[in-house]
Amino acid sequence: MRLRLAAITLAFIASGGIAAAQHHGHHDHGSHGALATDQRERVAFPPDLVEHTLADMRDHLLALQQINDALAAGEPDKAGQIAEQRLGMTSLRLHGAAEVARFMPQGMQEAGTAMHKAASRFAIEAQNAGVTGELRPALKALGETMAACVGCHAGYRLR
Known part of the structure; x- marks a missing residue:
């Protein structure tokens, strides 16, 4: 499973987006036949941590939207x-990452770490862009942040 997640994440990054995730059969919105079987690895979290983790993920999505709004402005x-x-990386304490990580398979932990590190790289590149006006390195790091999210969601689901 860890290798599959790594391959999906790398393919996503290399291809630049959703097409890679669709190619791997995780999102086939055009299929009207039998429902595709969810092939993601099920990860067991205690019920209180499921709710906590889902709330954190919704906040991650909100943060990505706010980041895009700030860039557009x-x-x-x-x-x-x-x-x-x-x-x-600064957000790890806010999200209680140490407690949640205990229940994650290694590949899921690695995807989370990759996301947090890429977000910190984006923060640095965004500051650089404020001085140089060059957004490409920041956008690349933001894309890597989102690719880590997509890769993890393509490979795992909470139960």
């Missing part, structure tokens, strides 16, 4: 601050 410094505080 020409505020890369603000985007970087949001990324570091809500998604980056």
Whole structure:
């Protein structure tokens, strides 16, 4: 499973998006035949941590939306601050990552770590963009952040 997750994540990053996830059979919205079987690895969390983790994931999505809004408004410094505080390595305590990680398979832990590290890289590159005006390195790091999210969601689900 860990190798499958790594392959999915790398394919997603290399292809630049959703097409890779669709290619691996995780999202076939065009199929009207039999429902596709969910092939993701089921991960058992205690019920209170399921709710906590799902709330954190919804906050991650909100943070990504706020980051995009800040970038669109020409505020890369603000985007970087949001990324570091809500998604980056600084956010690990906020989300209780140490407690949750105890229940994650190794590949899921690695995907989470990759996401947090990429978000911190984005925060640095967003600050750099505020000085240089060059957004490409920041956008690349933001794409890697989102690819880690997509890769993890493509490989795992909570039960």
